[in-house]
Amino acid sequence: LARKAMFLLDQPIEIPAGATLRLRLIHRSVPQHNIGRFRVSATSVLPQAIELEGQSFPESVRQVLAMVSSERTKEQTKDLENYFREKGDHSWNRAKADVASLRKKLTELEDSFSNTMVMEELKEPRAAFVLKRGEYDKIGEQVERSVPGILPPMPSGVPNNRLGLARWIVSPENPLTARVWVNRQWERFFGIGLVKSIDNFGTQADSPSHPELLDWLSTEFVQSGWDMKSLQKLIVTSATYRQSSQADPQSFRSDPDNRLLARGPRFRLPAETVRDQALAISGLLVHKTGGPSVRPYMPQGVWDETSKYGDLRGYQHDKGDGLYRRSIYTIWKRTAAPPTMLMFDTPSREFCAVKRSRTNTPLQALALMNEVTYVEAARHLASNMIQEGGDSIDEKLRWGFRRTTGRSPSEEEVAVLKKGFLTNRDRFQRESQSIDPLLSVGETVHPQKCDPLDLASYTMTANVLLNLDEVVTKE
Structure with missing residues (x-):
């Protein structure tokens, strides 16, 4: 009569490789009741994975176990190994879960990539012909692809295709x-x-x-x-x-254009730099690199004028970091580009523009004074002036001036800024109802420890600093 017993150890036993496990069995019964023939097996699998009464294993597993190992196919052996690993090997299950998690993350990462269209060279180049008077059905002589005759020829040994053209373009012999x-x-x-x-x-x-x-x-x-x-x-x-x-x-x-290079350069910064600089000075700029396009502040209804359907209507700006990323990550719709960018001569991207125009208009000053990004940047700069600038008004003004211009202000400049600050504070004291609208511009919340009256007054001063000619001008 066959009997089976399973014993669980209180503490696991670590057996070094090559060691022998010796068991001592003590029989304390009458001779007729002693074990006649027995077999001992040791395993590290879970108890539920061990068959005691023939009910633990599926039929397919029992059939494979009943076979001689040499007669099992590779698929049967692999299925058997996977079954016992899943049922009993903790480390294998953890590793399998980790691999599944990593594969899921890899799939999500690959799905997040944008598709880029590429061209592949034909095995046999298509023949090209001169079209008489440009009419497609009046074919003239056949022509071969090559570079303009007034320029150096293609280097020897270079394929006459796009790769060869690229190598020709960056060849040291190319003068252009x-x-x-x-x-x-x-x-x-x-x-x-x-x-x-x-x-x-x-x-x-x-x-x-x-x-x-x-x-x-x-x-x-x-x-x-x-x-x-x-x-x-x-x-x-x-x-x-x-x-x-x-x-x-x-x-x-x-020499108005400085063609003789007798002095250093001086010109207004590009639109993207003006915005990024304001965010950087205020401490709001997010330096994260890469990722999808972001949606900063935009006047309401700008996209609706050019779109009737789809997700191009009802523009909603981002929340959090997306509002303060570098301008290079701004989502761009060619028929409805960001108005503030266009004011500072950013091309609409409807066609390639190698050179930008450079203008200085009153609209640019109005944008710097009233657009949400610049007002919010001014308020954040003002809170930094209050918290880090020092104790006195003069110290705070000097700190803000150095932060925006990179130099220390003169006594006359401090006096002008202080006069403007005191004038604004007197006005806010008389018109306290205008403080909250100013401090609520944008998504960032102003520090509670800053007095609203002082913060509003310094915000107006910071707005002036961000509008200084030497701040928006490269010189």
């Missing part, structure tokens, strides 16, 4: 690529390129003001391995760039 790019970088830093027409290097383009400098910078750029950081460092550490932008009236009259 490096010069065009260096000229655009120069325009970003100085406000005007060595060749004024940065979007035109043809026969109708302007002549370079310093051709030798353009050639030298282009050569350095190519020899550095097209290193953008090296090129930018070379420009900004030059004595030419580090000159003062101040000059006598005669210098401005004789």
